Amino acid sequence: MGIVRKQGLNFGKSSLVPKIDVLLNNAGIMGTKLARTPEGVESQFAANHIGHFLLTNLLVPQLEQAEGNARVVNVSSKLYQFSPVNFLDPQFTSTPWNTKLESKGVKSYSLHPGNIQQTGLAASVDPESWPIVTEMFERKKMEMPKEKTLEQGAATSVAAALDPRLDDFSGAFLDDCQVAKVIEYAFSEDNAESLWSLSEKIVGETFSY
Template identity: 75%
Template sequence: MPIFDSSTTASDVVAAFSEQAAGKTFVITGGSTGGLGAAVALALASAKPSMILLLGRTESKIDPVIKDISNISPTTKAQFIEMDLLLLSSVRTAAASVAALVSKIDVLINNAGIMGTKLARTPEGVESQFAANHIGHFLLTNLLVPQLQQAAGKARVVNVSSKLYQFSPMDFSDPQFASTPWNTWLAYGQSKTANILFAVALSKRLESKGVRSYSLHPGNIKQTGLAAGVDPQSWPVIMKLFEEKDMEIPKEKTLEQGAATSVAAALDPQLDSASGAFLDDCQVAKALGYASSEENAEKLWSLSERIVGEVFSY
């Protein structure tokens, strides 16, 4: 089996495991041109999957990616589905659209996200980074579980997190910053911790039903444009947090290198026995206790159900 590291590209991973992608159906959130989701989709296209569905807010930003997929693999059906992760009604509509198109999903990649934004809230009063990065994906994933369960026991859910989860655990006493002084990087860190805990909770519920889940750090990828939404006044704050937490700034990667761990999480058969794991550089890595705790995963699940107004039992 190949040895992957920080220099591995998404194309390297697909080349190693192309048989794991051929003829499969992939659903990816956030597929705008130039972004991480697009890089993942284009790499997967080279293995000739059956279908790639790209979920996002703006069709004009995803259309070029769909055209590129079709050029790489004319037999792959690629399609845009509109979805705004900040609106639960939009997530429900998108999930229904996906279910109407496919009876089976092999891999769901929860890739879309926002970072370092000014304080904003959804109609339900949820802080926007927690909403877009976790709550929207929590709802989408659970609504698509029937399709994931049809993948012959081989389905995977991939949550794109970040090493910046180390900025903050889940603050279950005040997750929406109702009384806590606003700090966009603590909010971002909390949302990325939620991505990891969500994978833990999903694994506990669904591994026995043939659905595995993973979370991952893609790398520090400046090409994606994720930083374009950062509140400029918050940059000095993040440097202070790196110092306070005694954290190293994550290593910078190219877009192709950044997409590699998402593709590994989707395809690498060696990960079959590691459901619930956090990945870095395409390998299983250790997450801090608060982000890997089953107790915290259960608390997050309950909080998430309350926010979306629906209970999911498996």
């Protein structure tokens, strides 16, 4: 998180970037062995959520300068459907940005990019885990994601960043460039506030909008 904070502050002070139109939070890891950051945060939670949370908040002033046209895009996964939020063991990700930043004229979206083998994201996953993943999809009566090329996988991120047809759908979750249905607990205001408070506690800073 120290690197994220340093780079976010440096970027925020740069006169070369007076405003930000699109912030795409795309960093992520999956299936790694248990490890913690120097601050003691579980590494997957830190990379997939806390880093994005901190960076986005540090760059709000530049996003605000886009005068109502800025977008924050968080690359996520449809696997959120497999587990409700567990605040006692917070190794999860969610984005309450829509309710927090709408007053700044900043729209927010999250998305599932698809199954893209070329990214190497699943390289750390134990091969013996895949039958369990398949079983979980079957229990949810969901189709296993079809493999996508890098270009196909990037398409939904590009749509979230630029498609004007999404202007009225801030806060939406996208899949295959379309607004997707979301499980009810992902819309919980209580969950969003709890996640926001927990994230502030972890980064040691409060953000009020």
